[in-house]
Amino acid sequence: MNSVLNPEAPEFYPHLTTFTQGGYVKVHKSIKSSNTLPGTLSYGLFKTFTDFNILTCKLSENVVVQSNQIIATELPAVKLKHNDLESNTEKIIDVNDSILDRININIDTASGVNKTSDLFVRGVQARGTHWNQNSAVIAKIQVGSATFIGAKNITRPQINFKDTIDNSESLWVPKISDKPNNIKPLALNILYNEEGEAVGYEHPYKVELDLYHPPSQFIDPDVEQLAYPAPLEETMFTYVDTEAKLDALVEHLNTVNELAIDLEHHSYRTYQGITCLIQVTTTEGGDFIIDALAIREHIHKLNLAFTDPKKIKVFHGAEHDVIWLQRDFGVYLVGMFDTHQAATVLGLPGLSLKYLLMKYCQVDADKKYQLADWRMRPLPDELITYARMDTHYLLYIWRQMKADLLKNGQPNLLLSVFENSRQICGTTYNKEVVTETSHIPLYVRSKKSFNSQQMAALKMLYKWRDGQARLLDESTTYLLPNHMLLALAETLPREMQGVNAVCHPMPPFVKQNLITIHRMLLSCRELPNEPQLYQMPTSIRSIMNTPLQPLSSYGVHDFAHYTDYSDEQPINLDSAAELLDTEYNNTAPEIEAFSPGNLISYGTIVSDLNADAQLFIPPYDRYRKYRSIAQLEEMKEYKEKEAKVAAISKGNELIKAEVLAKLQQAQTQIENEDKNNTKPIVKIEPEVNEDTQKKTQQRKRKISAEKVEQKETVDLTTNDNVKQELPSNNTKKVDNNVKPFAYKNVDYKKFYNQNVVNKDHKQKQPKMKFKKYKN
Template identity: 35%
Template sequence: MDSGAGFPPFQQRLTSSLVQMTRTVGQLSAEDLNFHRTSSAELSESLDEQSSRILSLTSTLLKAATTGTDVPAPSLEDEDSIEDNWRGVVDVIDALLERADACLDEFTGVIKRLSPSQQEQSAAKATKKAPAKFPTVYDYGPSKIPKPQLQFERLADNTDVSPFKPLLRTKPHAVVPLEESLKSTDPAIGFRNPYEAEIRSAKYPEPTYSESTPVNYQPWESTTATFVDTMDGVKEMLEELKHANEIAIDLEHHDVHSYHGLVSLMQISTRDKDWVVDTLKPWREELQVLNEVFADPKILKVFHGSSMDIIWLQRDLGLYVVGMFDTYHAACALNYPKRSLKFLLQKFVNFEADKRYQMADWRIRPLPDGMFDYARSDTHYLLHIFDHLRNELVQHSTPDDSLIDYVLEQSKNEALQRYERPVYDAATGQGPGGWYDNLCRNPAVLSKEQFAVFKAVHQWRDEVAREEDEGVQCVFPKHILFKVAHAMPVDLGTLFRTLSPVTPITKDRASDLLEVIKKAKIEGADGPEWRDVYVKPTKTGRAVAAAETEQGFPASQDDLPTAERCDLSQFWGAVLDSQEPLAPPEYSVVASAEALRLSLPLPPMPRTVSEARAKLGDSSPANPAPKPATTPAQAPEEKEEQKIFTVKELGGPRKRKVTPVETSEAAPQPEVEDDIIDIGEKPSKKQRRKEKKDKSALQTPQTEEAQPEPEPFNYDAAASVLHAKPAKSSAVSRKKPFNPYAKALNTSTGARAPKRETAGKSFTFR
């Protein structure tokens, strides 16, 4: 297609075809194709033919999709090969999606063009030619842009872990001379901030403490920013900045294809003009001349979120800021719901900034129009926002609580930061980007071997990134690091599948990585687990992440903390305390029940019916039932402790007391099945009628004599029936056969309705 105008109809046709195909596939998968194969040989041949055709088309598509790439095309010969090569199919699809995403980014300029505050200006801006194509930071493969750091006058040395020495050559507006400022007080700590004395003693201009009408910003459509990429342009800009009372400053940083990162762009604005400075030039350290303005306490420097900007200015350009006002801390002091620059732009300027430009690769030259406008907008409106924030801070301040002083003090603390090189301790995992911090933030269950592999691979990735001057994510991302630690591959095939998709940097060093994994796996067999060094509860009950030393981290492997078991559970209390096991002779049914009761956090239970009634609030005494006459052959009566009874606790507050029933001594009492007693249940009408009928039946004398219990049949003494002769014909044989259901048929009423259970709780006791 020639333009984007023909894409919507194409997308609609494509979507319609995909939906129809999905429905067809869903219908086919719901059918029992194996059954239909057996019913028709013609259908079976047709299915085989279509399967072969689909596999052939799929293989052709996979080969076409991998043409010109490093991803191998899987070969699909039969249905079983689909499962065997499924990972390869997924890799091809992932590569296609990544390429499609990259093409869409290039077509749209990564992000839609940043619009000015007025909607009509956005439409006018869209009529300009499309921005140049450029990669984004999501591209973790080899950089398509030549590394600008290779052209710097001072080349990066990522292996240097000594304390960072400031790049300052001269010190404008000095209170303490440069030579004295660069004296290192402690070699282990490093150099102090050269402008520490000047920052602490700085006095802010008087207008900072008073309320005044906000100054309007210059119209966006009638002004533009000046792109500064020469030293002559820097000097011209410096002369104009010296006459300003306030300036706004912001930076754009890139840290994907550089181990430490690069300041790629610097934006500076006054009340009347904007500049965008290219900081990737070989002479970038010559920008120290801007300290004549940056270190001047009479000129207010406005930042937003300056925490990292101060570090980057020191590390790359040798710039320091005296007299700074951070609008982020002002938003915090005013308790704004959001503190981002995007929120402040929308609140005070009604400008909608698309912050997705933060993820762009700021090394691209020349800058596309959209990125240039976005960079300019960060400082173009910042001084106007400062005016509003200053007025609100003054309005909400009191004589005892000055919000202006609070913001200025916090801004000074930000300016007092000093850059320190990231030092990674491979033994303890401490330091910026160390494995200890990674595991603390991403809890994982690792065995001894897996823990050793994780540490070794983490160190290997860090060393490779330093050597190549790339971000560690360009070697492989963090989630791949965890996958390698869990899988612990010992052959190249498994390693590549675990690392998939494999980055070129790792692919070239795969054999070295494999040896590191094998060695770590062997050494880790006798080493500690992650949980052994993760946390150690102290005597005060506070858990510390590491054994603390004067520097705040373990000094050696012996100082690493070890995990311990807590003496008391915060949830169960002392219920789960371990007890001495009983000796074998002491084990019994009662002892087992007691042990089970003690092992579970159950409330105390009543042991008798009287205790159960008392617990339910029934004060009426139980009516003792007369003991039935026993014969010598009867078994002894079961102890009361072993009887099983159920107490039902109704959901409602009403409880029914047991009404004693007077019966004659000669009349036997109705049997209670399994000694189960229901307490507190209100009988229904049918139950009351049944009780009345049973009562009358009990009062009627029984004529039948009690039959003695039959003697149990002795199967051991009985004759075998396997070879028994047929019985002779007799009067007994002429009788009707025994019908076990005869009594069931001699009934006048149907089965009883099931008893309706009422809501409540039931407890069974022995």
Template identity: 40%
Template sequence: MSSEDMSSSNLFLNEFSDVSSYKDTACSLVMKLIRSSNDLSRASDHDFLMSFAPLRRRMDTVAEKVLQNMNSLLKQQNLRRDLGIVSWKEADHDDKIEKLIDINDILFERISSSLDEAAGLKKISSEVKSLVPSIRNVPATWNKEDGFVLQESIPTFKQQQKRSSSTFAINHQQTKNIPKPQIKFTDKVDNNPHTPFIPKLRTKPNAITPLPIMFSQLDSRSSDTLLLERHPEILLHPYFDEIEAFEPNENLLKEVKVQVPKSLDETKYLFVDTPDKLKTMIDHIEIQSELAIDLEHHSYRSYQGFTCLMQISSRTEDFLIDTITLRDELNILNNIFTNPNIVKVFHGADSDIEWLQKDFGLYIVNMFDTHQAARELNLPAFSLAYLLKSYCDIDANKQFQLADWRIRPLPEEYLRYAREDTHYLLYIYDLLRNRLIEKNPQFLKTVYEKSKIICQKLYKKPYFDDNAYQNIYLKSRKTFNIRQLAALKSLYYWRDKIARHEDESTGYVLPNHMLLQISEILPRYDDMNCEF
């Protein structure tokens, strides 16, 4: 054997001096890829640039190379890709993301298991179990899902967690028979694009600027356009001045002693689904100096969506509020939510702020958004899942992000996931607050300023854009003739009209990839399946 061969045999993967060198090089390349990807996704003119054929062809070539590498990896790991549709390129965006999450979960689980075996923490299994796709057929072709199951029906630990309850289902098909809660709402749903959203606020606690007297003459479905034209202040943010006037006091700008929370099992917890329990919760949270708050929302079987659950945690107790049952009772929380002496800690509150306004007439004064804090600190990731893992060693189950929160009673797995979202948030708030001060005290003030801007967001009903169909067309990278574009425009209008009238999401009525497929094929009526 030559000296070169002997030298090569001592190298890891014939290239690196050891595993550590390989890991450092791989991490460096991954970080470079992430930075490049983030720069690309932030480009505001991305859709415009993709309309140029040379750039689009180049991007297609790169995408094809990435897919080839992915397929090689799946083949090497004895995994097969099967999206249940014709090709990856025609897959719905949500399907792609969900499938990538599943694949990554499996690969990372294998990596973790291999590391445990290498470290001697786990015995090497004599049986190698391969993963093969299992397709669950459902009537609607655009709702097809597929997942990975172990041969011999032996689930991994992570799969056991996902399937630990027979009631836990992360697909719309299994919850399709749930009665629509919005049918029983006192404030009937109004999806009319020609009437604006009227704030539900009728009393204004902790006010600096009084509530316009005209609010007492309106209901949330008022269609008196002349009255609205004479009194445009009705449509303004009722707590804009109070939010603008808020400034964090000296105590909020100082380092704090970090309070480590007890475990979920050791913490007092109450599911609030009656007025009496609501009163019990209020008696506790109104005397706190800080609260962690989060919402769980449903938008698949509703045009504007609605809040199904609210989570509130103090330093010592957790509360889960059934916002479907208590929808008409929760406006009383404005006494606390607009109290400038109580810090309300959210994570990524942009949507939460609008949902609180739309569903309950609730507003927030004095908020700290941990997402904004993470961005200000330039952390590697800004998600709550990252913060929970980094600071609390909690693995957030991403599958619950797709859960149907209308289910009643809520399964235990749902309740635990919901509690985790706020139970540790005040502890994370302490840590981020101290890190901001340590880095630069001005950064903490900046987070409060950005949080104020979010609180001043005003909910507006979704309007219909005649030209929005063009965005779907450009992103599809298809080439349509005039007839096909006309069909796409007409179908887009029809879908929105039906969704508003039936109070369904446009994705439920007709997903984008089906919208494009019909427009491309232009089927005649007698060629179409009557079930469609």
């Protein structure tokens, strides 16, 4: 290397030369030494020696440790594992590609190939602010009264997490490893449903929550009223982004009894969501903002204060906050007061934090940044101010609401708020599981009317989108928004241009998977529509869906409190049948044919459909029975067609299986026909009864010997004819020397009865012959 890397620091060049030359020497020596190691068959022979195994294991462990140290500077999320050759090879290849790409980019930048134009730099600097000089463009989008603020090219924080993100549908295991303030030691107990399936883990602080009762100082009226909080500009503020600062905060929380807490969450660019900030406010220490992305693995230390029953934790709307603390950090709450629950118990006209701030503090909070991207680092001043406002006045609000709840002189209302808050603390986090009906809530909210093809497309796209979101760790709405999902299922475009028209502007994920989405929609188009069987008139349908009531109390105008039924609603055949039941009819019918004695039962269908039935069958009852049978047949045919079309998205497995089954059936049928053709054709004489048999025996006595011989010759000729009728492909050989069989003396009854009947009409049992063996 003869070039000068940095003219402003010439003393850097000798050190760089020594470092690179020494590195080349060591790398060359390592390669040369590794080439001397035994390989192939020799390696297997050396592995039989214990000392060789111990040495190679130590060497491999050292290589993995040193490689991880080198890789950590390039890709911190990649870790090599011991005795995992294939996986380690792929990871090393990825790391090498990343290093080479970075070197190429740096070389191009140094040579001026990728030099940014001055015009673009001036435009970016004009848009930038003092808090984010490295960002390309700051995006601010106004949505009603809210403002979405974000920056492009934000590095995904999940990459730097030391704990792996598990988006599978497997059971979620709590992250808690230490249980401070415990009554019962830590034990993770699995919960099972009635079918014996594991559904989750028991709350680690269940016993502590069951035994929790708020201390008397939080139930009794305040002796001294809490002072009104100072403005944000005059309040101490601490930004916690290191482990040392977090430890100092934990020590401070041990000295206070009241703390206000809030969380800021992000769910648009991740599947399960991530907690980005934790705001804490105390009367003595001021406002704290914890950077949950920077010190994610140390947040569990907050359990020391958050699970202390002697301290009160004030939240507003803690249903989601409790879940997020468990999921991301393994942090739990014991002893909480939810101001949202207090507002509900007090019956206030507004339940939001903005309303409570105006009512108790006369502060008009600005909530326009509630859609901000909290992953941005460093945080802008606007977002820091917004986050501090969520907890700055919360302790003062809790004291004021406590006084309102105690106005009647009894702590029942206050205790009810503590009880509702305790139940919120007892909720546990579980992963979202997609079932066969997970798309139904989205369909109901859309208020659309889909046929069977459109519903199949909605279900298929919904499940496919969820699987891709889990794999990519992206939210489902980011990959394919719900309104585009519904539009694709509703229109079912035949061409790809139709998909482009529906998804405008097209998300990047849809553009990458355009062909896949189009094929799924086409496969749903091939599905037959669900059969609409015998559309009923509105009058009959309304009678069938009318709730049951005694006819004696019938009133024409008494149906206002019942549901209004229409043609689009499903038919309730059970209600219609029960309406015709006689136990609800207290008046005798005017027509005799409709009397209970002549009405047929509704249990059987065969007798109802009998055209020769003498009893009177009501026309509607006959129609209902016919309709049920026809519906079963058509639905069976529909299910078969649906299974065939569903095979399109499953690799045509069902179609292949059906074709093979039909080929096998045809081959079996051909073989059976061949076997039937090979059977000899034998003429069977009709059955002879006893009278005709006696007459035949009497005639035999009068026949001369010559006629007997003539009869035998005729039998021979008939036997030869039978031989000629045998097919040519018969493989059995017939012996011509076999004597002819006298068919005229055969009793053909034995072909129909297995047991031979004698004259006394007694069955003769065959005698069993046993061989005697001598020992």
